[in-house]
Amino acid sequence: MTDFTDLDAVAKLPRIGSLALSPDGTRLVATTAELAPDGKSWQSALWEVDPAGARPARRLTRAAKGESSPVFTPDGSVLFVSSRANAEAKPGDDKETSALWLLPPAGEARQVYAPAGGVAGVSVARDAGTLLVTTAALHGAAVGDEDKERRKAREDAGVTAILHESYPVRYWDHDLGPDRPRIVVAPAITGEERVTDVVELTRDIPHPVSGGVVSPDGHWVVYEVSEEISAAYGRRDLLRVVRADGTGDRELAGDRSLGDGPVYSYSNAVFLPDSSGVIAIRGLESTEQDCPRYDLVLITLADGAVRPLTADFPDWAEDPAVSPDGRVVYFLANRDGRRPVWRLDLASGEITRLTGEGHYGGLRVAADGSALYALRDSIAHPPQPVRLDPVATEQDPAFLPAPGVVESLPGTLTEVSTTVADGRTVRAWLAVPAGASDSSPAPLVLWVHGGPMMSWNGWSWRWNPWLLVARGYAILMPDPALSTGYGRDMVQAGWGSWGGAPYTDLMAITDVTVERPDIDEGRTAAMGGSFGGYMANWIATQTDRFDAIVTHASLWNLDAFTGTTDSSYYWMREMTDPLRSTERILANSPHLRVGDITTPMLVIHGDKDYRVPVGEGIRLYFDLVRHGVPAKFLYYPTENHWILTPGNSKVWYETVLAFLAEHVLGEKWDRPALI
Template sequence: MAPTPFESLDDYISLPRIEALALSPDGTQAVLTVAVLKKDATAYERSLWTVPSDGSGAPRRLTRSAKGEAGAAFTARGDILFVSARPDADGEADDESGQLWLLPAGGGEARAVTRLAGGASQIAAVAEAADRLVIGAELLPGADSLEADAKLRALRKEKKVSAILHDAYPVRFWDHDLGPAEPHLLAIDLDTLEDTVAAVVAESDALATAAAAADTETDGATDAPADAGTPYPVTLPRPRDLTPAAHRTVDPDQVAVSPDGATVVASLQISEQRGGRFALVSIDVDSGERTTLFDEGDVDHEAPAMSHDGTRIAYLRSPRSTPEGPADVEVWTAGIDGSSPRRLAAGWDRWPTSLTFDRDDGALIATADSDGRGPVYRIPLDGSAPLQLTSDDFTYTHVAVDRFTGDLVALRSSWIAPPHPVRIGRDGAVAPLASPAPLPAAPATIGEVEATAEDGAPVRAWLLLPEGASDAAPAPLLLWIHGGPLSSWNAWSWRWNPLLAVARGYAVLLPDPALSTGYGLEFIARGWNSWGGKPYTDLMAITDAAVARPDIDETRTAAMGGSFGGYMANWVAGHTDRFRAIVTHASLWALDQFAGTTDSSVYWQRIFTPEAMTEHSPHRFVRDIRTPLLVIHGDRDYRVPIGESLRLWSELAEHHAAADGSTVHRFLYYPDENHWVLKPQHAVVWYQTVFAFLDEQLHGGEWHRPELLG
């Protein structure tokens, strides 16, 4: 077999990555966001590429800048919008905030659409038939205008103040601190974007007036009027705040806008003691008037989608889960004013991961995890059963509808193929599109393994086998446990990539135990409030089925996982010695401690009883650990705080270190990484350390410390 990029970590991190897709209004072109490794191999830069959506032609690069571009979307006229921190010739020389840019459909240079002091975070929604869009942006709570926000930011920067005052929980989220700025939704009318000599002169006059006013202020004064500051550029459309006094209620990912741009429907958080429920609200863009459409106690209303004719919305309704069991995720539709709400697909035992309206608004196009895959479905609005459109071994994302043909354009991936663009016909036939990131050859064959759990439930997994694995030369096995836990091993991951292990001779088992999505609500409920119960026994059953194969070496097995997978790795370590090595990344160790220090404590305390949290905490079994552990954690992980691994490491030393302090265990620590390891060279070190540890424990090799670890 010819070498593949997975034999070399340097070659692997150099592979181009397709991250997103947007479809033009006429359906003729798809714009892809592509990430490529920088020349110094320390980060990725992103650019936009266009490919014909009918499968013909070749990819063509649209943008090129040192700061990169992302978040592409189309205007009704076919212009391309994106967010970039590229320099703006008319802005401040040292401004590195991301702003909204527009690339004209007719050709020419891209130009900035915003010049917000805090930047534009993302494009939230674009009207299909009007020159209006909604963006997400963060504004300081003490500012009542864009100018005031700019002035307060400049003052904090000048005085080198980074302090944040909180008056509500939480204070952190996943990998970043919250505050002091808060997310808002801003409406922008592109038809007011001026690019004339007169507009430039008007802006120059406004700047001169502001400078003269600033000269009259007392030097060093900090009590100047809050609205004093450099006027927002008159050559740019002035963003209008649709969510004043937002106070962290806004999620720009949860927004839809009517085709005429007159109405925004958003899922906004209603604050509660330590969190909040999500309600659907309607915002009249011109007046700013807000109307609550759907709001219920202990129920979330999320993921709004707008029909092409602007008369209906679709959304997800999710009652809160409790320790008694998981709640369902329901598909609903209603009038744009909230009238005539109706549940769809009530008997469909799947959880949608995306919703959009079909070409004629007679159905919804949805994606959902299902049996280790992520198919595309059509859900008719007449109440009939959902129809599965794709039947291959892939998972689909970024699904867009071609309004002219009714075909779909999407990204798809599997464990042997990274995300790539495809076209899906009305009959479900799938055809790949041209791509600037050709699919790399995979050093593996992929198949499925099935087992029967102790309660009779079927459990399945993907099994990736290296070349040459046979009865005569069985491969060592790595059990990789997914995170979540409400997740599935059904799509490509650049971070947890089993092909790198397969290229080194390992077979990799990717199981979906109890709590996994895509197998129905009852399958999830089997492990609810009992993480150390059926999820563990399912993993052991599927491992038994894998090692029973003659091409698997049952004497050389290891287990590894991250997040919930790290929790399970810790639980496995305390309950069996069948594995010769265990890797536990960003793992939960002491559930009572974790529940109060994670970034969303209310959720974890809502889904567990106190008794179950104690019973299923891995730290209680530290004395029973017999397997060498490689512990990995990033200090900026706020979902699973570093205290989990610090306590794990301390207790491993307390109970298992030799008298001189030496230990078979190891701890790989990243001071500046979060729940994920994102920097390319840090990822290289991660894999080097993991494979060196596995080689030592499974093959008896000599420990080799990765060079970059000093």
């Protein structure tokens, strides 16, 4: 049993990440991260899970640098990415960069490809075994010796500068450049072979957004590129198709004429079994007036014809997977605080829901179509591999033995909902600590999710409610306006008005929750990260009903944020260009209302956060201090939008818990020992 009051014990729980299924359906491999021996980082490894659920999982790999991104070859070998040391490398050649490794069905893993730019991802042709690898190379240099020599010259000269000729310049927590993503193709490897001769597909093409996929027959590659539309609009993502020999590169999807019509982006392509086309996500890009929309489409390779598949489906389709006979597409989509698996019949267009409870990811289809495999988690349990029937509706899965099972929780999970003024239903998860009752009501923490176009529907290691529940707090996790899984109207209700319906929805669901006899209305707090941090800031400017507010990686001065975030164009499509109009930004920016804040606030921010730059947190803390608001600033020089390392994560929880204990429970401030 896990003691959720013990932060060290929780940190030791294994964390399953992704799944790979062998071509014959007899082997399932999962990546699992565990606490490294020194306790300072997470260490990933490959584990084999029995698809039948009869045998316990067994560990396949052990390396200090860890392993990730497993994928099977047709002969049953496992390809994976790792920065582990290569015992066969020549002196001086074994750099600490990610490389491609192959683990045969019997024998030890060996390195098969180590480009100077590292390996970011790999895809394998299901039938032909052709390899597609995403790597990187310096501007103008070919992947291989030329790129290697240019990198050495740059290192020898002590050059770290990056010249940008396009936007964006950074992403989440890292700079873009000086190298650029490249896609290379190589023949299938068997026996003791290594990748030697590669065909580079994208040297003279705008950089891929997220790699690509190779067709089952090995003849075609479909990949994503980012196309600039205009200096006022920014970019959109498109799909291109090219032969595996590097010839015939062309745009695959969509009309290039923009005019006054809709702007579409395309992503996440997966091939049909006969290699004749792909299933992809088509995004209707947002505008100042309208929120985005994401649907499944079928795109034919021969002529680029686009056939919409989910136009009448109310929610956003994600992560498609195609049945072996090409007749069915399985996909995921949020719905009412869950993320079910859905089945789309291509002939009839009928969509059925296959699962009831749970949040699913990593969907894999057995080669004979007899089963589906996925990772299932929920607010109440971390990800675990499961097996599903491909046709049964509203089913519960068969859970497969794997590391990381949580056998008990320090409380119970229930749901609350309310109807707001415009008729929408706002619902939330409520985690209530064991022992909470009419005579001993629990203090309440309102926990706002990020995104903002997301949902509280799955397990979170970073924002784990049970660590607070174990200390006696009830945690309210609502899906207000802008949340997904409730139809387009729910997102549209808060579009361009973050301080409007999202705020009133949060207050309405809080009002309903504090009416419960097991909740103490007189002891409450609010907290959130990213968009949730913005809402925490906004709440602080609008009401003093909460005893404490915790705001992590939060937006504060929306005008300043507009040009410094790593995705300025996307932001401006909703909140408008402040050089053209400031009305919407001024109406929603909490920094203009700092004089109304009286609630004590804990500000948390990482210096490497490029999505919400650290200047937002610094300015927020300064504004609070100069207005006399009781405040603390937990600053992480080496962390990004998330606090990822074990030690820093532990300090995060210790500080939050101490701050809540002081202001909600009335206890003496107990500063964490290591800060």
